Amino acid sequence: xxxxxxxxxxxxxxVVLGIYTLLFKRNLIKLVIGISLIETGVNLxxxxxxxxxxxxxxxxxxxxxxxxxxxxxxxxxTLTSIVIGLATTALLLSFAVFIWRHYGTLxxxxxxxxxx
Amino acid sequence: xxxxxSVIVRTVSRFVYGLILVFGFYVIMHGHLTPGxxxxxxxxxxxAFALLVVAFGAAGLKGRLNAHLxxxxxxxxxxxxxxxxxxxxxxxxxxxxxxxxxxxFGASVPIGPNNGVLDSAGTLPLMNWAVGLKVMTxxxxxxxxxxxxARKEEVK
Amino acid sequence: xxxxxxxxxxxxxxxxxxxxFAVPLIGKLGRGVRDAFVGLIAAFxxxxxxxxxxxxxxxxxxxxxxxLGGKPFDIPLPSGMTAPIRxxxxxxxxxxxxxxxxxxxxxxxxxxxxxxxxxxxxxSMYHSLxxxxxxxxxxMELTGDMFNFFVFLEVTSIAACGLIGFRVWLGRTQExxxxxMTLYTLSGLFVLLAIGLLYGEHGGLNIAYLAHSLSxxxxxKIALGLLLTGxxxxxxxxxxxxxxxxxxxxAPAPTSAVLVAxxxxxxxxxxxxxxxxxxxxxxxxxxxxxxxxxxxxxIFVGVTMALVQSDxxxxxxxxxxxxxxxMLLGVGVGLATIVTKPTYGFVAMQGGIFxxxxxxACIGLLFLVAxxxxxxxxxxxxxxxxxxxxTMKYTSVFFIIGAFALAGVPPFNGFASKxxxxxxxxxxxxxLAIIAILSSILLLAVFVKAFQGxxxxxxxxxxxxxxxxxxxxxxxxxxxxxVIAFGLFPGFFVERIVTPAARALWFGRDAYISxxxxx
Numbered sequence: 001x002x003x004x005x006x007x008x009x010x011x012x013x014x015v016v017l018g019i020y021t022l023l024f025k026r027n028l029i030k031l032v033i034g035i036s037l038i039e040t041g042v043n044l045x046x047x048x049x050x051x052x053x054x055x056x057x058x059x060x061x062x063x064x065x066x067x068x069x070x071x072x073x074x075x076x077x078t079l080t081s082i083v084i085g086l087a088t089t090a091l092l093l094s095f096a097v098f099i100w101r102h103y104g105t106l107x108x109x110x111x112x113x114x115x116x
Numbered sequence: 117x118x119x120x121x122s123v124i125v126r127t128v129s130r131f132v133y134g135l136i137l138v139f140g141f142y143v144i145m146h147g148h149l150t151p152g153x154x155x156x157x158x159x160x161x162x163x164a165f166a167l168l169v170v171a172f173g174a175a176g177l178k179g180r181l182n183a184h185l186x187x188x189x190x191x192x193x194x195x196x197x198x199x200x201x202x203x204x205x206x207x208x209x210x211x212x213x214x215x216x217x218x219x220x221f222g223a224s225v226p227i228g229p230n231n232g233v234l235d236s237a238g239t240l241p242l243m244n245w246a247v248g249l250k251v252m253t254x255x256x257x258x259x260x261x262x263x264x265x266a267r268k269e270e271v272k
Numbered sequence: 273x274x275x276x277x278x279x280x281x282x283x284x285x286x287x288x289x290x291x292x293f294a295v296p297l298i299g300k301l302g303r304g305v306r307d308a309f310v311g312l313i314a315a316f317x318x319x320x321x322x323x324x325x326x327x328x329x330x331x332x333x334x335x336x337x338x339x340l341g342g343k344p345f346d347i348p349l350p351s352g353m354t355a356p357i358r359x360x361x362x363x364x365x366x367x368x369x370x371x372x373x374x375x376x377x378x379x380x381x382x383x384x385x386x387x388x389x390x391x392x393x394x395x396s397m398y399h400s401l402x403x404x405x406x407x408x409x410x411x412m413e414l415t416g417d418m419f420n421f422f423v424f425l426e427v428t429s430i431a432a433c434g435l436i437g438f439r440v441w442l443g444r445t446q447e448x449x450x451x452x453m454t455l456y457t458l459s460g461l462f463v464l465l466a467i468g469l470l471y472g473e474h475g476g477l478n479i480a481y482l483a484h485s486l487s488x489x490x491x492x493k494i495a496l497g498l499l500l501t502g503x504x505x506x507x508x509x510x511x512x513x514x515x516x517x518x519x520x521x522x523a524p525a526p527t528s529a530v531l532v533a534x535x536x537x538x539x540x541x542x543x544x545x546x547x548x549x550x551x552x553x554x555x556x557x558x559x560x561x562x563x564x565x566x567x568x569x570x571i572f573v574g575v576t577m578a579l580v581q582s583d584x585x586x587x588x589x590x591x592x593x594x595x596x597x598x599m600l601l602g603v604g605v606g607l608a609t610i611v612t613k614p615t616y617g618f619v620a621m622q623g624g625i626f627x628x629x630x631x632x633a634c635i636g637l638l639f640l641v642a643x644x645x646x647x648x649x650x651x652x653x654x655x656x657x658x659x660x661x662x663t664m665k666y667t668s669v670f671f672i673i674g675a676f677a678l679a680g681v682p683p684f685n686g687f688a689s690k691x692x693x694x695x696x697x698x699x700x701x702x703x704l705a706i707i708a709i710l711s712s713i714l715l716l717a718v719f720v721k722a723f724q725g726x727x728x729x730x731x732x733x734x735x736x737x738x739x740x741x742x743x744x745x746x747x748x749x750x751x752x753x754x755v756i757a758f759g760l761f762p763g764f765f766v767e768r769i770v771t772p773a774a775r776a777l778w779f780g781r782d783a784y785i786s787x788x789x790x791x
Contacts, residue, residue: 015465022454022458028450031454035454035457035458038458038461039457039461042461042464042465042468045465045468046464046468049468049471049472057151059149059150059151060228060229060230061149061150061229061230061231061232062229062231062232063229064229065228065229073471073477074468074471077419077467077468077471079155079156080419080423081464083155084423084426084430084460086255087426087430088426088429088430088453088457090258091430091433091434091453092450092453092454092457093262094261094262095433095437095446095449095450095453096450097262098437098440098443098446099443099446099447099450102442102443102446103443103447111447113443113444113447187296188297191293191294191296191297194293195290195293195294195297198286198289198290198293201286202286204341205279207342207343207344207345208282208338208339208340208341208342208343208344208345209279209282209283209286209340209341209345210340210341211341211342211343211345212341
């Protein structure tokens with residue numbers, strides 16, 4: 001089944017949804033979800049770069065002979081990006097927890113101690 | 117997240133916890149042959165830990181958590197990774213000294229599709245273990261802080 | 273000694289990383305042991321940076337390559353390959369120059385934080401994060417691989433935000449850290465998207481390999497736009513500077529100095545992308561003028577926002593933002609004229625690059641002074657402080673040195689670099705030089721107001737504290753010495769340090785590529 005350009009369109013859609021969430025939502029947890037959406041879109045884009053049509057996984061263990069393999073480098077890039085995303089999300093959520101303890105609210109428009 | 121869940125959940129999770137641990141260690145160990153490796157296996161083991169925290173709650177696990185031990189193990193994992201990087205500094209940093217050398221993890225790797233030799237690839241499985249240790253203890257620490265420590269207290 | 277200098281590029285990244293991982297374990301042995309260990313690591317790193325710079329500048333600025341994990345560490349293309357297969361570190365004149373700046377700033381900041389943290393707990397984690405930030409900044413400056421650059425970019429983002437939000441007992445630090453982390457992550461994702469586009473189009477991640485195979489098509493232009501946006505966002509150029517006053521203002525004082533080095537490292541990444549990666553394959557006149565427009569906005573908005581601040585650290589933070597604009601102006605004029613290569617273009621490059629080291633020293637000095645002042649006065653509000661010159665004589669002298677140097681008053685170093693920028697940008701378009709000079713005068717007014725608020729006048733009875741302790745005065749004295757020395761002998765330093773860096777960017781694209789791909 002030929003997917004054509006569909007994965008790239010889905011990736012762009014995810015990034016656009018993520019940017020929309022960052023711009024228009026007020027809850028801090030929703031902002032973190034928006035960043036996570038953008039990261040997912042970019043990771044999907046990175047993995048799709050290596051796909052070659054009718055390719056199998058790029059692993060030599062128990063590999064059937066004579067088949068074309070997809071590129072392994074984008075998979076390494078995506079894995080690194082997922083790990084970085086994990087660390088970023090953990091840090092952002094920790095800050096959200098502390099903000100809730102200090103201000104009692106998670107609404108961006110009401111946390112305005114820093115001005116100017 | 118103080119209270120745990122019902123009896124059925126607790127019994128099943130006690131049983132499944134061991135299976136998840138075995139699978140996680142398998143993924144770490146075979147990182148140089150099949151998909152997986154340090155981070156992926158470490159995340160699986162940490163999810164087993166998160167399962168326990170959700171099933172038993174903070175009160176149920178009160179006596180068994182040692183945050184200082186987790187932190188020390190995390191640092192040991194990181195230092196082991198850097199030490200393995202410095203191992204081949206005579207040639208270059210991160211040089212794979214043990215590969216194809218006949219010693220620990222030193223069997224030679226056949227070219228092309230093969231049946232997977234566990235004994236090969238030199239410092240790679242050792243680095244997988246170091247990274248896996250760091251990731252599993254690191255994510256477990258994050259899970260502890262977030263699920264158990266996130267209570268609304270007054271600010272000092 | 274030769275083994276150290278040969279492995280110096282990778283040791284500059286690995287030794288701070290080792291320190292960052294080992295400090296919590298060693299910290300359990302006691303505060304004195306931990307401070308000695310951190311000081312040893314910092315001193316060793318600074319010595320390595322000096323050794324690397326001496327090697328690279330002694331070779332006439334030729335690029336030296338280090339292959340991570342390669343059988344010999346200096347052959348990038350092993351038997352018969354046409355593309356590099358491992359992660360390479362490539363150090364040319366500009367990288368060595370940035371490594372020198374980073375070493376200076378982090379050494380003084382770590383030395384300052386020994387006395388700054390004397391009364392408080394949690395110091396092991398603080399020093400661990402600071403060393404991790406140092407390792408990340410060195411990684412960004414020495415690497416020759418685009419994806420490796422992205423990884424170190426994210427490492428510095430995470431470490432920097434961990435340091436900004438370190439004082440968890442204050443609400444505003446958490447708010448600042450959340451906002452800064454969001455913007456840093458967004459900029460990192462733009463850079464990753466651009467790297468993915470370049471990889472998909474050309475099939476490689478090494479900077480020299482990509483530079484060799486770039487052709488200037490539509491995908492390359494989109495990647496250039498994304499990289500420009502992402503890296504300028506992280507450097508703090510207007511209109512994406514909103515995170516900068518929060519970040520510099522809420523971090524502990526020595527950390528703000530290292531955060532300035534962080535912004536300069538991403539500015540270095542921008543220059544590396546524009547000059548070495550893309551070079552003349554895209555229209556440099558257009559990109560140069562985009563940089564100049566960003567620069568003018570940054571200079572102007574930075575200074576005018578600094579006028580209305582009453583918090584001393586936010587005031588210096590806006591000053592730091594506007595100085596980034598001067599660097600962008602100098603290098604932007606150089607980029608806009610790189611095709612015809614007139615002499616004033618090279619002078620502009622020298623001015624912009626010289627301003628990087630001057631700005632790092634001056635802003636570092638000012639932030640350390642602000643740390644000493646807020647610790648003595650107990651408040652950060654300029655309206656509530658006063659009369660500190662009676663008790664803090666040395667600190668007020670250091671403030672005068674840093675402020676006058678930043679505003680471009682002779683005989684300090686700011687005047688030398690700003691004069692080069694004024695001269696060269698006047699030849700391109702007189703309007704640029706006029707805005708730059710006016711903003712310098714405004715900046716002088718801002719700092720005079722800050723000096724009057726903090727140091728002059730009668731002292732309110734509620735303020736305590738005497739002179740800053742010796743552990744804080746010595747790092748400030750080192751930076752002040754650098755400021756005065758670079759101001760009194762600018763020609764010497766420009767010729768030794770800045771000209772190889774400017775030549776590496778302006779003329780050195782082919783040398784950079786052939787160092788890896790073999791000409």
